[in-house]
Amino acid sequence: MDEALDPGARAFASFELARRALANPRIVLEEGGAELILKRHTSMALPGSRGSVYLSADEFQRRTVLVWVTPSIGAPILEEHPLSQGKDVSFSLGGKGYVLRLEDVLFATERAVFTIRKRPGE
Numbered sequence: 001m002d003e004a005l006d007p008g009a010r011a012f013a014s015f016e017l018a019r020r021a022l023a024n025p026r027i028v029l030e031e032g033g034a035e036l037i038l039k040r041h042t043s044m045a046l047p048g049s050r051g052s053v054y055l056s057a058d059e060f061q062r063r064t065v066l067v068w069v070t071p072s073i074g075a076p077i078l079e080e081h082p083l084s085q086g087k088d089v090s091f092s093l094g095g096k097g098y099v100l101r102l103e104d105v106l107f108a109t110e111r112a113v114f115t116i117r118k119r120p121g122e
Contacts, residue, residue, distance in 0.1 A: 025052035025071040026094045033117030035103075040110040043070075047116070053077065053093065055100070057112050063105050065112045090119055 027048045034047035036055060043056040051072065058066040063085040069078035078091040078100070088101035097119030104113040 024094075025049060025074075025077075027053055027096070027098060027116075029098075029116065029118055033115055036114045036116065038112050038114065040065075040112070055114065055116075057114075060105055060107065060110065060112065065102055065105060067100070067102070067114075069100070 027046055029048045036044055036047065038044050038055065038057040040060050041058060043054045045051045046053045046055055046069070054070050054072070056068050056070065058080075064082050066080055067078070067083050067089075068076055068080045069091055070076045077093055078089065081089055083089055083100070083102045085102050085105050088099050090097055090099050092098070099117050099119050101115045101117075102112060103115055105111075106113070
């Protein structure tokens with residue numbers, strides 16, 4: 001952003017960039033993907049989404065976690081889905097495919113470890 005802009009114009013430009021990111025959610029991942037650790041009954045912005053896409057985790061039962069992926073604004077990208085440890089689920093966003101995998105369920109701390117990566121061949 002241009003530092004020569006007055007503070008008001010800079011604030012408006014920052015607001016407009018954030019508004020556009022939320023209105024057009026996308027994910028930009030590093031080549032190897034990313035790891036997330038979520039506590040039960042919480043949500044977290046997906047890496048590379050600039051706060052425009054969230055992963056939520058709920059019920060933990062028998063190494064299975066109920067998950068869903070939603071944009072900051074709009075309809076769910078991935079509806080509530082029971083995901084078992086070691087399994088994955090695919091979803092698409094902006095014409096690109098992603099794979100979300102439940103790596104581990106840590107019952108003692110009520111946390112789940114996930115990885116997200118680009119769908120192979122994308």
